[in-house]
Amino acid sequence: MFIADELNNMARRCSLSGDELPRQxxxxxxxxxxxxxxxxxxxxxxxxxxxxxxxxxY
Structure with a gap:
């Protein structure tokens, strides 16, 4: 099933709560x-x- 990425976030990097290093x-x-x-x-x-x-x- 295909799901559209309406916010255009594909291939971007991010951090999650508790990460020591940014954008992993x-x-x-x-x-x-x-x-x-x-x-x-x-x-x-x-x-x-x-x-x-x-x-x-980002």
Whole structure:
């Protein structure tokens, strides 16, 4: 199923609460419920995250 990224955040980087270093997460794809799938740029961990939890998005 295709989900549109209405905020154009694909391939941008961000931080999450508690991160020691800035912008360690890359936006992979939009997810249902107003969130995104993120990938950690160092560990390659993938996790769903709500837009409200994303900080320093650029």
């Amino acid at each position: 997460w890359e936006v992979l794809a939009p997810a249902l419920g107003g969130g995104y799938m993120l990938r950690h740029v160092v560990t390659s961990e993938v996790r769903p995250t709500l837009l409200s939890e994303m900080r320093n998005l």
